Amino acid sequence: MARPAKAGRGFPVWLGLAPFGLVLVVLFAVPVLSLLKLAFGEGGFTLVHFHRMIDVPVYRSVLGTTLGIAGLVTVLAVLASYPLAYVMATVGPRARSLLMLLVLLPFWTSALVRTTAWIILLQSNGVVNALLMGSGLTTTPTAFIYNLSGVLIGMTHVLMPFIVLPLYAAFSNLELSTVQAAESLGAGPITVFRRIILPLTAPGVVAGGMIVFMNAIGFYLTPALMGGPGQTMIAQMIASNINTELNWPFAAALATVLLVATVTMLALFQRFFGLERLIEGGGGKAGEPFTVTSRGRSPGGWAAIVAACLVGAFLIAPIIIVFPMSLGSSPFLAFPPDSYSLTWYENFFGTTKWVAALTRSLQIAGLVVAISVVLGTLAALGVARMRPRWRSTVETIFILPMIVPVIILAVGLYYLLAPTGLVGSIWGVTLGHVVLATPYVFITVRAALKSFDGNLEFAALGLGASWATMFRRVMLPSIAPGIAAGAVFAFITSFDDVIIALFLTNIRSRTLPKLMYEGVAHEIDPTIIAASCLIILVTVLVLGGNLLLTKRKTT
Amino acid sequence: MNISALGKAVSIQSLGKSYGSTRALDGVSLNIAAGEFCTLLGASGSGKTTLLKTIAGFETYETGQILVDGVDVGPMPVSKRNIGMVFQNYALFPHMSVRRNVAFGLEMRRLAAKEIENRVDEVLALVDLTAYAERLPRQLSGGQQQRVALARALVIRPDILLMDEPLGALDKNLRQSIQLELKRLHAAVGATVVYVTHDQEEALFLSDRIALMDKGRIVQASTPRGLYEKPANRFVASFLGECNFIPSDGQEIAIRPEKLRVGRDLPGCDKKLEGHVTAVNFIGRGFRVMLDHRGAELAAEVDASDEIAALRVGTPVAFGFRSTDAMDIASI
Ligand SMILES: Nc1ncnc2c1ncn2[C@@H]1O[C@H](COP(=O)(O)OP(=O)(O)OP(=O)(O)O)[C@@H](O)[C@H]1O
Ligand SMILES: [Mg+2]
Numbered sequence: 001m002a003r004p005a006k007a008g009r010g011f012p013v014w015l016g017l018a019p020f021g022l023v024l025v026v027l028f029a030v031p032v033l034s035l036l037k038l039a040f041g042e043g044g045f046t047l048v049h050f051h052r053m054i055d056v057p058v059y060r061s062v063l064g065t066t067l068g069i070a071g072l073v074t075v076l077a078v079l080a081s082y083p084l085a086y087v088m089a090t091v092g093p094r095a096r097s098l099l100m101l102l103v104l105l106p107f108w109t110s111a112l113v114r115t116t117a118w119i120i121l122l123q124s125n126g127v128v129n130a131l132l133m134g135s136g137l138t139t140t141p142t143a144f145i146y147n148l149s150g151v152l153i154g155m156t157h158v159l160m161p162f163i164v165l166p167l168y169a170a171f172s173n174l175e176l177s178t179v180q181a182a183e184s185l186g187a188g189p190i191t192v193f194r195r196i197i198l199p200l201t202a203p204g205v206v207a208g209g210m211i212v213f214m215n216a217i218g219f220y221l222t223p224a225l226m227g228g229p230g231q232t233m234i235a236q237m238i239a240s241n242i243n244t245e246l247n248w249p250f251a252a253a254l255a256t257v258l259l260v261a262t263v264t265m266l267a268l269f270q271r272f273f274g275l276e277r278l279i280e281g282g283g284g285k286a287g288e289p290f291t292v293t294s295r296g297r298s299p300g301g302w303a304a305i306v307a308a309c310l311v312g313a314f315l316i317a318p319i320i321i322v323f324p325m326s327l328g329s330s331p332f333l334a335f336p337p338d339s340y341s342l343t344w345y346e347n348f349f350g351t352t353k354w355v356a357a358l359t360r361s362l363q364i365a366g367l368v369v370a371i372s373v374v375l376g377t378l379a380a381l382g383v384a385r386m387r388p389r390w391r392s393t394v395e396t397i398f399i400l401p402m403i404v405p406v407i408i409l410a411v412g413l414y415y416l417l418a419p420t421g422l423v424g425s426i427w428g429v430t431l432g433h434v435v436l437a438t439p440y441v442f443i444t445v446r447a448a449l450k451s452f453d454g455n456l457e458f459a460a461l462g463l464g465a466s467w468a469t470m471f472r473r474v475m476l477p478s479i480a481p482g483i484a485a486g487a488v489f490a491f492i493t494s495f496d497d498v499i500i501a502l503f504l505t506n507i508r509s510r511t512l513p514k515l516m517y518e519g520v521a522h523e524i525d526p527t528i529i530a531a532s533c534l535i536i537l538v539t540v541l542v543l544g545g546n547l548l549l550t551k552r553k554t555t
Numbered sequence: 556m557n558i559s560a561l562g563k564a565v566s567i568q569s570l571g572k573s574y575g576s577t578r579a580l581d582g583v584s585l586n587i588a589a590g591e592f593c594t595l596l597g598a599s600g601s602g603k604t605t606l607l608k609t610i611a612g613f614e615t616y617e618t619g620q621i622l623v624d625g626v627d628v629g630p631m632p633v634s635k636r637n638i639g640m641v642f643q644n645y646a647l648f649p650h651m652s653v654r655r656n657v658a659f660g661l662e663m664r665r666l667a668a669k670e671i672e673n674r675v676d677e678v679l680a681l682v683d684l685t686a687y688a689e690r691l692p693r694q695l696s697g698g699q700q701q702r703v704a705l706a707r708a709l710v711i712r713p714d715i716l717l718m719d720e721p722l723g724a725l726d727k728n729l730r731q732s733i734q735l736e737l738k739r740l741h742a743a744v745g746a747t748v749v750y751v752t753h754d755q756e757e758a759l760f761l762s763d764r765i766a767l768m769d770k771g772r773i774v775q776a777s778t779p780r781g782l783y784e785k786p787a788n789r790f791v792a793s794f795l796g797e798c799n800f801i802p803s804d805g806q807e808i809a810i811r812p813e814k815l816r817v818g819r820d821l822p823g824c825d826k827k828l829e830g831h832v833t834a835v836n837f838i839g840r841g842f843r844v845m846l847d848h849r850g851a852e853l854a855a856e857v858d859a860s861d862e863i864a865a866l867r868v869g870t871p872v873a874f875g876f877r878s879t880d881a882m883d884i885a886s887i
Contacts, residue, residue, distance in 0.1 A: 177646035180613050183633040184640040185711060186663030195659075199650045293608075294572075294615045295633075 011467050016382020020375040020398065020438055027435050028401055031412025032259070038252035038415070049253035059237070063257070066234045069148075069223070070216035073155045074209045080156065080314070081163040081208075083307035085201075088164075089171035090292045090301075099308075102315045107161045108539055109319055110496035112513050113532040115225045116520050117318030118154050119145060120325060120529070127321060150226035157315065158222075159215055163208035170204035171197075174290040189298035207273045214265040218258055218405025220499055225520055234258050235407040239502075242411060255408045266403055270396070319536070326529040344530035353515065354527065358534070361495055361512040364426050368433040368494040369487050375434070376441025376486055377479075383442075384449045395446075402439045406499045409435060414503040423504050429511065432500035437493040441486030448482025481549075488546045492539055562747035563624040563714040564589045565610065570619035572605060579605040580616065581771035587764075589624075592741050592748045593776075594758045597768030598794075603751040606768070607717050610749060612636050623714055634663070639708030639746075641718040645700045647692040653679070653703050654688040660711035678710040681740070698729045702736075709744065716748045722757065734760055755795055759783070767791055788884050798882075799853045801828070814880040815855035817844050817872060818862050824875030835866050846874060 039049055053059045088099045106114055121127045122144035129141040144150055174197065182196045220235035227233075234254055241251035292301065326344055328337025348354045383394055401409065413432050414423070422428035452475060460470040501514040510518075512531060519528045565587040572580040579602050587593045595603040608614040610621060612633040620627050628636055648656050654675055661671040679685045682702040692700055701721060708716055722730045738761060741748060752758050758765050759779045766776040775787040786792035789800070792809050799815065801808045816824055830848035837843075838856070842863045846853045855874060857863055866872060 175644070175646065177642040177644055178648060180611075180633070181640060181642060181646040181707075182648070182659065183613075184611060184636075184638050184717075185660035185707070186634045186637075187659075188632075188634050191663065196648060293613055295613065296615075 011381060011385060011471070013382050013386045016378045016380075016385065017394065018382075020379040020442070023375060023435065023438070024397065024401070027413065027416075027431055028409065031416040032404070032408060034415055035252040035255050035408070035412050036259075038249050039256040041249070049250050050257075052250065053253065053257065059254075062232050062234055062237050065231060066217055069151055069155070069219075069231065069233060070213050072152055073159060073216045074212045076152060076156045077160045077163045077212050078205055078209055080311045081160055081167050081205075083304040084160075084311050085164055085167035085171050086301075086304050087308040088168045089174075089290055090297075099312065102312050103161050103164045105319055106158050106315055108492065108543065110498075110513060110532075110535050110539070111158065111221050112496070112498050112516050112520065113322065113535050114158060114318055115154055115222055116516070116524065116528060116532050117322045118150070118157070118226060119520065119524060121318055121321055122150065122153070145226050146228045148227070148231055150228075151223045151231045154222035154226045155216055155219055157318070159212045160315070162211045162215070163205060166204035166208045167201055170201040172289050174200055176288045176290050176293075179290060189300045193300065203273075207269070210265055210269045210273075214262055214269070214403070217261055217265075218407060220405075220407050221517075235405060238407055238411055242414070242503075248415070251411065255411055258405055259408055262403065262405060322529055322532050322536070326526070326533040328526065331526060344526045345534075347527045348530045348534070351527070354512075354531065357510055357512040357515040358531075360426060360509065364430050364433065364511060365491050365494040367426075367430050368437050369490045371430075371434050372438040372441050372490045373483060373487050376438045376490075377445050377483055379438070379442045380445035380449055383446060398442050399439045401435050406436065406497075410500045410503040413500070417504065424506055424509055426505075426509055428504040429497075429501050429509065430494075432504050433494040433497060436497065436500065437490035440489035440493060441483070444482045444486035444489065445479060446482075448479040452478050484546055484549060488542055491542055495538065496535070562590045562745055565715055565747060565749070566622040566625075567606075567610070568619050568622070570606070570609060570616050570621065572609060572614065572616040578771050580609070582619070583768075583771070583773055584619075585766055585773055585776055587747060587749065589747055590745045592750065592761060592763045594750045594752060594762040594765045595768055596752060596755065596758045596765050596795075599753065601768040602771040603753075603768055604719055605771075607719050607749060607751050610715065611638055611640055611717050637711070637714045639711060639713030639716040641701075641704045641708050641716070641721045643720045643723050645692075645704040647700055647703055647707070649692055652689050652691055653684060653695070656692070656703060657707045657710055660707065664711065674710055678706045681709070681743075682706045682736075697725055698733060701725065701733060705737075705740070709740070709746070713746065716746045718748065719751045720753070721750075722752075722754075730757070737761060759795075765795075767794060769794075784882070786882060786884055792882060792884055797854060799855075800851065801853065802849060802851055809882040809884050810876055810880060811882075812843070812854040812856045814876050815853065815857070815874055816876065817846070817855050817857050817866075817874045818860070819873060821873065821875040823877055825878050826881075827873060827875040829871060829873055832866050832868050832870055832872050834868065835863065844872075846872065848874075 040046065041048070053063065084099065084103070088096050091099070119126070123129075124141035124143065126144075128144065129138075132138045132142065133140075144153070178200075179192055179196060182192050187195065217233075218235055219233060220239065223231050223233045224236050224239075234257065238251045238254045238258070241247045241254065297305070324336055324340075327340045327342070329339045329341035329343050330337065379398055383391060383398070386394065409432065413428070413435075417423055417428050417431075422431070456474050456478075457470060460474045461467065465473070496513060497511075498513045498517050501511045502517065505511060505514055512535070516528050516531050519525055565585075567583055567585045567587075570580050570583040571578075581602075583602070583606060585593075595606060597603050605614065609616050612628065612631065616629075620629055622628070623636075648659065651659070657675045657678060658671050661674060666674075675688075676685070679688055682705055684699065684702055684706065687695060687699060687703075692703065695703065704721070708718075722733055725733065734757060741761075750758075750761065762779055764776060765779055765782050767774045767782065769790060775782060775791050777785070782791065782795055786795065786798075786809070789798075789809070792798040797812050799810050799812060801810065816822070821827055828848060830846035830853065832844065833847050833852070834845040835842055836845075837859070841856060841858045844855045844857060844863065844866065846855060853874075
């Protein structure tokens with residue numbers, strides 16, 4: 001059979017696609033499909049589990065709660081993002097980078113650490129209540145958590161970047177002259193916002209809002225730890241049907257509903273915006289970007305600044321609070337601590353279970369980075385060389401594990417792997433993390449390959465280099481930053497994960513986040529705060545190391 | 556349509572503005588009569604846009620004031636100034652049709668729907684865009700977008716119409732046809748126009764008056780002929796058109812290339828001098844002869860003739876001019 005000349009020499013497409021493809025089939029498609037099969041009846045086809053979801057009021061209300069909370073979080077995230085994105089677009093570059101950091105930091109902080117910090121801040125004897133009562137604003141503690149407000153706070157906090165980033169891009173694509181034209185025609189600040197800024201930034205907001213909603217319906221940790229019984233969401237229902245009621249078919253039916261909802265959102269998103277938007281940023285622009293001139297801001301502009309400061313404080317508060325707290329010496333969580341010591345760090349490193357969990361987490365993350373970097377890079381190379389016709393389909397399949405709620409993967413893998421005994425070792429959780437982490441490597445390497453000049457490849461091959469030599473000497477050095485970034489993502493994905501670990505580890509194989517989760521769910525021991533700080537530190541070190549390396553590369 | 560009654564006089568008084576250490580406006584004073592077409596001309600960075608933006612109210616200034624019809628507009632927000640503004644990149648609202656773009660300013664003035672429709676139709680007819688009313692800006696050519704921007708600014712019957720290099724993005728043919736259109740429109744509506752360009756020919760063609768700017772100052776403001784024929788100084792003389800400076804008795808005589816004659820008999824010339832030919836080029840309407848006169852490089856533009864065509868580089872030649880054609884300029 002004749003093959004096109006280009007593909008004839010060098011790297012075969014199948015070699016790139018097959019390994020990750022195989023992993024996806026065995027560790028993603030099979031578990032998810034077995035859940036579907038379970039949901040529709042193992043013996044014969046039945047819809048009884050789905051009927052039960054509608055008929056039993058508790059389950060019906062959980063579905064309603066899930067949609068309601070996801071909707072509220074989306075609205076809150078949009079409202080909080082507007083002032084922040086506006087300010088980011090109109091301040092100097094320094095302040096802008098600072099705000100960007102504020103937005104991205106929660107994103108990069110493990111869900112568990114964030115949640116722990118919020119609990120410390122908001123619980124009835126927590127920091128915020130202490131401040132409120134100390135200043136005489138309230139006399140009795142306000143219940144911020146273990147109710148709806150707790151869930152909304154926790155979820156909005158982490159999902160905001162998905163809206164702030166596209167909104168900021170929309171603001172910076174806005175041209176100053178467009179706004180000035182409206183002003184010159186007689187539009188005041190409110191009209192300018194309503195008739196010009198709002199419609200022109202709406203597509204970015206809608207895109208971001210869909211991603212937030214899609215993410216929110218699958219949330220597990222935050223509602224479990226910061227909500228009350230009234231805020232039970234579908235993911236918790238899946239977990240409790242497996243862990244306490246042992247009703248696998250019904251859990252599978254719930255997972256099916258969640259899966260269908262997520263995939264529908266994804267399809268809508270792809271239909272309206274195209275999936276590239278998830279991966280890449282916006283395009284170029286012509287005129288002077290929207291900014292504030294010497295005339296200064298309108299009162300509305302100043303109000304936005306104040307609002308943005310509040311939002312900024314909201315974003316950063318839980319992350320900065322944990323450091324001083326971890327250095328306190330009393331077992332009671334007070335802020336600021338009465339005296340400082342390293343007691344809790346000593347406690348952490350002096351207790352076998354903590355040290356063992358930390359070691360195991362690092363081990364697992366190391367394995368995950370090694371495996372997913374190979375799989376992801378091969379997959380990216382394969383996709384880059386395949387015919388355009390099927391490329392976008394394969395791309396979508398390869399990033400699916402990022403989009404499907406983690407709880408579905410966790411439950412599916414648990415169902416598949418429980419009989420094998422892998423759950424007791426580190427391999428069960430490692431395999432789960434590989435499925436989650438490889439898409440990140442795939443995306444970063446794919447982006448690096450897109451900016452790699454294909455002519456260099458042909459030049460090297462033309463000079464007589466074999467494909468392997470060309471890859472090692474020409475291509476690899478130029479895509480190395482992409483691979484490194486992917487490795488960082490993979491590390492953090494594994495090191496921060498709780499949900500996979502919750503299902504795929506037991507007392508002998510538990511990871512650091514799982515151990516912390518067990519603690520947070522019962523009572524917060526200050527050692528957990530020390531552990532949180534260690535996690536943040538490791539994350540910052542890994543991110544910073546990567547940043548330094550790429551800086552050095554480019555300069 | 557008649558806006559002449561609405562066009563207002565603008566008086567700019569010793570305006571000063573800095574961006575950090577850059578002195579963008581350095582004591583600018585300019586009086587523009589009602590209905591006048593006044594052009595700000597100057598090199599890049601001379602402060603034209605800055606002056607326009609302060610008149611519009613997009614930027615503040617540190618010293619001086621701007622009076623429109625005798626009223627200080629300094630504290631007035633842009634939206635209350637009743638100005639029409641045409642931007643270099645047109646700044647059409649990308650999410651609105653041509654009709655909605657043009658209607659925007661009228662909606663801000665809370666006119667009745669019927670009246671808005673009538674006035675939009677009227678102005679779209681004026682700029683010959685009736686057939687494009689329902690299109691979005693990105694579905695129009697550059698020249699059409701330009702005319703939408705103009706219609707949108709005109710329809711509100713502005714006190715002042717401000718235009719910042721509105722033709723800068725168009726090709727030469729289109730520029731010329733829109734220049735004609737602009738002139739026609741100005742004659743028809745008679746608004747006070749402040750127009751920015753760095754194209755001299757455009758300025759000469761369009762303007763009632765030209766204010767030549769340099770380094771944040773107005774060097775000279777005059778009618779196109781006044782500026783060309785009576786430049787106040789060397790800078791003006793050489794910025795607008797070309798100018799020769801002939802050394803004579805420790806002084807300099809300024810004279811335009813087309814006023815120089817070259818050849819044996821110099822009809823009508825009361826000043827006659829000698830030089831060497833350094834270049835002779837045919838430029839269509841005649842010849843351009845470059846001369847060396849006591850170390851000074853001079854250019855002369857003369858009608859085609861066999862005598863000129865026969866000139867050889869390096870040969871001596873006589874040239875001259877009418878002393879009434881020499882321009883009286885300050886030697887700075
Ligand atoms: N926003 C700004 N910040 C700082 N400096 C500015 C700003 N706008 C203009 N300037 C400076 O002010 C001076 C005048 O600029 P202006 O834009 O008015 O020039 P211009 O005559 O319109 O030039 P051009 O023909 O290139 O448009 C320049 O030196 C410019 O660098
Ligand atoms: Mg300018």
